[in-house]
Amino acid sequence: MMRVAELFSNVVGSEAPVRVTAYDGSSAGPPGAELGLRVRSPRALAYLASAPGSLGLARAYVTGELEVDGELYPVLDALAEVTLHSIPKQQRATLMRTLLAVRLRYRAPIPEVEYVPRGRLHSKRRDAKAISHHYDVSNRFYSWVLGPSMAYTCAVYPTGDASLEKAQWTKHELVARKLGLKPGMRLLDVGCGWGGMVMHAASEHGVKALGVTLSRAQAEWAQKEIVERGLTELAEVRHLDYRDVPETDFDAVSSIGLTEHIGGAQLPAYFAKLYGKLRPGGRLLNHCITQPTPDGPKQVDEFINRYVFPDGQLESVGLLATEMNRQGFEVRHEENLREHYARTLAGWCANLDEHWDEAVREVGQQRARVWRLYMAASRLGFERNNIQLHQILGVKLGERGASGMPLRPDWGS
Numbered sequence: 001m002m003r004v005a006e007l008f009s010n011v012v013g014s015e016a017p018v019r020v021t022a023y024d025g026s027s028a029g030p031p032g033a034e035l036g037l038r039v040r041s042p043r044a045l046a047y048l049a050s051a052p053g054s055l056g057l058a059r060a061y062v063t064g065e066l067e068v069d070g071e072l073y074p075v076l077d078a079l080a081e082v083t084l085h086s087i088p089k090q091q092r093a094t095l096m097r098t099l100l101a102v103r104l105r106y107r108a109p110i111p112e113v114e115y116v117p118r119g120r121l122h123s124k125r126r127d128a129k130a131i132s133h134h135y136d137v138s139n140r141f142y143s144w145v146l147g148p149s150m151a152y153t154c155a156v157y158p159t160g161d162a163s164l165e166k167a168q169w170t171k172h173e174l175v176a177r178k179l180g181l182k183p184g185m186r187l188l189d190v191g192c193g194w195g196g197m198v199m200h201a202a203s204e205h206g207v208k209a210l211g212v213t214l215s216r217a218q219a220e221w222a223q224k225e226i227v228e229r230g231l232t233e234l235a236e237v238r239h240l241d242y243r244d245v246p247e248t249d250f251d252a253v254s255s256i257g258l259t260e261h262i263g264g265a266q267l268p269a270y271f272a273k274l275y276g277k278l279r280p281g282g283r284l285l286n287h288c289i290t291q292p293t294p295d296g297p298k299q300v301d302e303f304i305n306r307y308v309f310p311d312g313q314l315e316s317v318g319l320l321a322t323e324m325n326r327q328g329f330e331v332r333h334e335e336n337l338r339e340h341y342a343r344t345l346a347g348w349c350a351n352l353d354e355h356w357d358e359a360v361r362e363v364g365q366q367r368a369r370v371w372r373l374y375m376a377a378s379r380l381g382f383e384r385n386n387i388q389l390h391q392i393l394g395v396k397l398g399e400r401g402a403s404g405m406p407l408r409p410d411w412g413s
Helices: 004-012 042-050 054-062 072-078 089-105 124-135 139-146 164-178 196-205 216-228 264-276 302-307 317-326 338-354 356-363 365-383
Strands: 018-022 035-039 066-069 186-190 208-213 235-239 250-256 278-290 330-336 388-395
Touching (some): 004 018, 035 072, 054 066, 054 365, 072 365, 124 216, 139 338, 139 356, 196 208, 196 216, 196 235, 208 216, 216 235, 264 278, 278 317, 302 365, 317 388, 338 356, 338 388
Parallel strands (some): 018 035, 186 208
Antiparallel strands (some): 278 388
């Protein structure tokens, strides 16, 4: 019978520069490899048998039955075909036959942090629960991962050596400039997170800004921060679904990292709702993760779906621009920031490693390992062009097609 390390080596690829060692004393792979995987128990095999590919490997890692020797990102980079894609079908059959006896003999309980959403897809109730699963973890934990900005979206690096904090400030400023924010304007920020864009618009541009989020923990943190910064006259964050915002006639709407949670079938209603919130001449900046091609898979990776972003769905930038246009927006500008997101994730990974012991005490070993795995794998995905990050700027035209846009972009490079 095939030894354990050899079996795992076949799964990850015999050409991968990764040494595999196992609980049965077996080993496989290049003897001098600096990168390594340790199969700590038969339960790791049972996880792989129950879900071949990235989900099974993730379950084994999250529970500690599969361990990485060295830093996680280089190992994932070496195993890119497994970590970014499922095992080919022809290999699955062979793997399942080999692991059938293991699956029957050893019980591999589903990790406690795995989440399967219930109810009608993208109903308000289900969306609220999905958002709470991811964002209502711990504000303290997120402060260690994200840093002082508490910005959980792609930063924009003005230079290669810029800090994460500088890059997050630059992102918010770029959004503000694209939206043409000026003192006295009104901004609606949907899916506002911890209120970073809301507070930036208020403090840096004198804008009266309203943010809404489905995460109660985010809203409570943001409102407290608004008070501490003395911005209560201009800034507000509500625990509210964007579909339930009563106000209209905003000068600008920003959506930074919300569209991934919407779902393709809901995009027409989503963009129509945002269009209806704007006055004539108002602008929308939509910032979200996308598929690199229109023919790629719409659903996020199964590991990401069950552990990180339940019900997440990614569309191509072409479809997003088309749906914006169909709902009345004139599309004026678009750019891809995928390399910036890879850098952002590298910064978050470094922050988590720096605060690893505190993070484990705060949210538990399994959840901390989920975040370490998903951020490292996502970094790899952006670097390899498996996913992208696009900003699309649209305008609600006024009378006789008036856009109010400058003849050339005035927000810098």
